[in-house]
Amino acid sequence: MDDIVNAASDSLPFAGLRVIDCAEGIAGSVAAMMLGQMGAEVVKVEPTGGSKQRGSAGFAARQQGKRSIVLDLETDGGNFVALLAGADVLIHEPGLPEPFLATAPHLVTSCISSAPPGIGHDDLPADDFLVMAAIGLLDEQPATRRDGPAFVRLPFGSYCAAWLAATGIGARLFARMRGAPPGPADTSIMQGALLPAMMLWRDAERPTEALVGRIDKRMLPSIFECADGIWLHIMKNADDTPLMKQLLDEMGPEAVASENAKWPAHFRYKNWGANVRAFRSRPSAEWLEDLWAADIPVQPAMLPGELYADAQAVANRYVVEIEDHEMGRIRVPGAPVTINPAADAGRPVSKIGADRDAVLALRKPAAFPALSGSADSRLLAGVRVVDFGNYLAGPLATMLLADLGADVIKVEPPAGDPMRANESAFLGCQRGKRSLALDLRRPEAREIIDRLVEGADIVHHNIRLPTARKFGLAWEDVSVTNPRAIFGHVSAYGPEGVRRHWPGYDQLFQACTGWEWAHAGEGNRPAWLRFGMMDHMCAASLAFGMMAALYRRERTGRGSPVAASLLGAAVLTMSGTAMRADGSLTNSLPALDADQTGPIDGRGLAKCVDGWIAYAGPDQRAPAPQSFASYRCDEALSALGARGYAAIRIPEEAGKAFLHDAALEKRGLVARYSHPVYGELRHPGAFWSMEATPVSPRRAPPVLDQHREEILAEIGFSPTDIARFEKAGIVGASEGMRT
Structure with a gap:
């Protein structure tokens, strides 16, 4: 077995904590489940009669391992207060009465909304499709047969928000172990959707030619049809x-x-x-x-859910079998993050209300050190991360930790991270870091590598492990040099199975999880979503895993490895579909029409005289798109509103307007920083809302080797040592590669 899996450790990171899950949406439910898989006891609070989602594949998948209590907050508020009094974490959605929250100031909380409050979208439904429409992200996805936006059915804003919530909660708990007060780790579907927008939306005062250019939205993805009608996505x-x-x-x-x-x-x-x-x-x-x-790198475009039979997914426990009380024996997503001992996945949610007496029994919250920090301190202040990763799925994870206050050192080859060739994508996953150019291939580099590892709280890379061992960057090397270090690794297919060292890209996992067919539209070729969200969800899952392991280290004093993969994060997005014991699928996705305007479920797109609108409402059968062909957008929105629909005009080319919106900047949703090449550089901003706790980036993405001298000095090298390294070509950027 691989070294990631075999590492000895203590109990799961959040063992001994109790999480109260009051969420109904994907984001809150998944965040709570992930905390449960990392050892927490999760109590699902259900309304009278149970959750309306019970009996569905999504409920069975996203509520794994949770206990159940039925509470009517209006008539049984006293018991809810008692439940909160004995808990450590609360996950909820807008609408939970403030008096309940006031009774439990000891809680770490996460409220997951449609959009952050105070930006004009307080009434926006918790619908990823409408959220993307509201901020203009739908305009980034072209339709196959026509001009204009395409319907996007993968709720990646919710899945990203789930990982953001879980990571924010982990950071809050870690800070509590260091004497900081409890507080919120709020996020939203909108902030989740903005995470993949980082590589698409940016604005620079002095843009380079490469930064101004962008991949043509109409360019065909590299998907080819074979003789048997199967399409392959190659990279x-x-x-x-x-x-x-x-x-x-x-x-x-x-x-x-x-x-x-x-x-x-x-x-x-x-x-x-x-x-x-x-x-x-x-x-x-x-x-x-x-x-x-x-x-x-290649994968076939499969139907949603077919991947449950994949041997690689099963080998890594990304797929598990559960005996659900309503659905019987089914396959559903397992644990996307690999840790030791193994994450607690594969247990069904309890029957409705089965745990009432047990969870209402008197319980004291977990004990934390006495308060010695302040609410206005960064949660990961003092944490050092050494990031040897390249491209996107790995480095974005450490960027999220930088946003939360960690000091992240980005170690690059002399020619730079290969992602620098795509300036927009590179800038979208590197802010907050300092850069050191180091030639890992040189034996003399080992002295610097060891010093970096010795001073690190977290060591991360996404180098294929056979190559990493040559550099002394496998877990067995890191743990010898620094037994307290957390080792975070990202791969394409996971640490177990025959494909554990294979290369992979976002596109391949959109294909094999079925989303390229789900977005295709009747009669069309598979359609790739430009947002690269499999990369982003993989990175966010690793950020959570590293955060959980860091919290455990504060309790035990010992480091441990944690691994995430594109395959693991991608399988989780299939949670709306399950595979029955006979191999059949419970697919709840109605087909898109050929023009990709929407499915027949009351949600869709329509073209008006002066633009496009998105709508969602109470009727199962959506209005025909052509119904509004003669309407102006404002007229169509008014007509739909009269029918009880939520409707949004879709902004076109919205990125620059978003990044220069003063109200959004004031709320922290826009970040701007000074860059030595680009001047003032703007990106989507904070992915969490934490009141007085800073979560905004402190540094622009680094120029290659920008911080060489200060980093080497900090890890104990003298000016003479540094000059020796420079002369030997061990450190420093290749000629012409400084920027």
């Missing part, structure tokens, strides 16, 4: 694999050129047209064998 030019090379040779130069001329030129796939013809000539199984053998 590397496959021209040199044995099968593709054979087929291109058989076509001959003239036929290849002729096929290529039928398609627009692509910067990465120079033989796109010929590739299309080649893929259509062989079945998917033959292609997968050829591509995987050549280390080409």
Whole structure:
């Protein structure tokens, strides 16, 4: 077994804590479940008759392991007060009466709303689709057959908000272990949706040509149809694999050129047209064998839920079987984060109200050190993170910790993080960090690596583990150098199974989890969402895992490894579907129409004379989109409002307006900082709302090797040592790569 899994540790991080879950939405339910998987006792508070979602796949999946109590807060408020008195954490949604909260000032709380209060969206329903419409994110996703936005059905704002809430709660608990007072770790679906927007929305005073440019929204994703009708999403030019090379040779130069001329030129796939013809000539199984053998990152576009049968997902316990009281034996998402002992996944939620007497029995909250900190201190002040990661899924995790106050040192190769070639994406996951360029391949670098690890609270990277061992950056190396360090690792497919060292990208996991088909629309090719949210959810899950392990270290004094993966985070998004014992799926997703305006469930898009609107309402059958073709947007919104619908005009090209909105900036939703290259740089801001506790970024994303001297001096190297390293080329950016 892999070293990530085998590491010895104590009990799960949040063992001994009690969490009260009063949430109905995806975000709160998942956040509470994750705390439970990390050892907390979670009590689900249900209304009279039980949650209206009981009996659904989503309820069974998202409430795993929770105890149940039925409470009517109007008639049984005394027992709810007693429940809060013995709890440590409360997760809820807007509407919980303030007097209840006032009775339990000892609680760490997280209120997960549609949008942060005070920005003009207080009445916005808890609907990811409408939230994305309200801030203009829907305009970032083009439809396949027409101009204008496409319906986005993956509620990634809620899933991201779940991880943000769980991470914020973990940071609050960690700070309490260091004498800080309790308080809120609030977030929202909107802040969750803004997390993936980091790589799309940015504005610079002095933009470079590369930063101004952006990938064309209409560019086709690299998804190719095979002879058996299966579509494959590939993330590397496959021209040199044995099968593709054979087929291109058989076509001959003239036929290849002729096929290529039928398609627009692509910067990465120079033989796109010929590739299309080649893929259509062989079945998917033959292609997968050829591509995987050549280390080409690829996955088939599957139907939602089919991945429950995947051996890799099962090997890592990303998929578990539970005996649900209403649905029987089903497969659902398991634990996305790997820790030791294994996360507590696979237990069904209790029957309705089954735990009333047990949870109302007298209980004292967990004991924390006496208060010695202040509410206006950053939660992770004094925590040092050394980040050897590249690209997005790993480094975004440490950026979130930087937002919470950690000192993050970004260690890059002399040529820089390869993600720097995509300036917008790089800037969107690196703020708050300091940069040191270090050539890990040089044996002499080990002296610097060891010093960095010795002074770290957290060591993170997403280097494939066989390579990491060569650099002394596997868990067994880190734990010897610093037994108190938390070791965070991100991979594509998880630490167990035959694919544990395979490469992977966001796109592949949108494909295999079924979301590319769910967004396609009737008769269309699979559709990739541009937001890269699988990367972002993976990073956020690791941030939570590292936070949980850090909290445990404060209790035990010992470090431990924790791992997250794209596959694990992606499987969790299938929680609305379960697999029955006979292999059939409980798919609750109605099909999108061919124009991708929406499913038949009362929610959708409509084009008006002067723009697009999004609506959601009480009727099961949505209004026909063409119903508003002759309306102005304001007229359509008024008509829908009269029918009881919530409706939003979709802003177009909304990113810059959002980033220059003074009201949003005042509420912390816009961050701006001074950058040596770009001047004033703006991004989406705070992902949490924590009253007096700072959660905004302190530094702009770093220039390559910007902080070399100060970092090396801090870890004990003299000016003579630093000059020696520089002369030998062990530290420092490659020529021409400083920025």
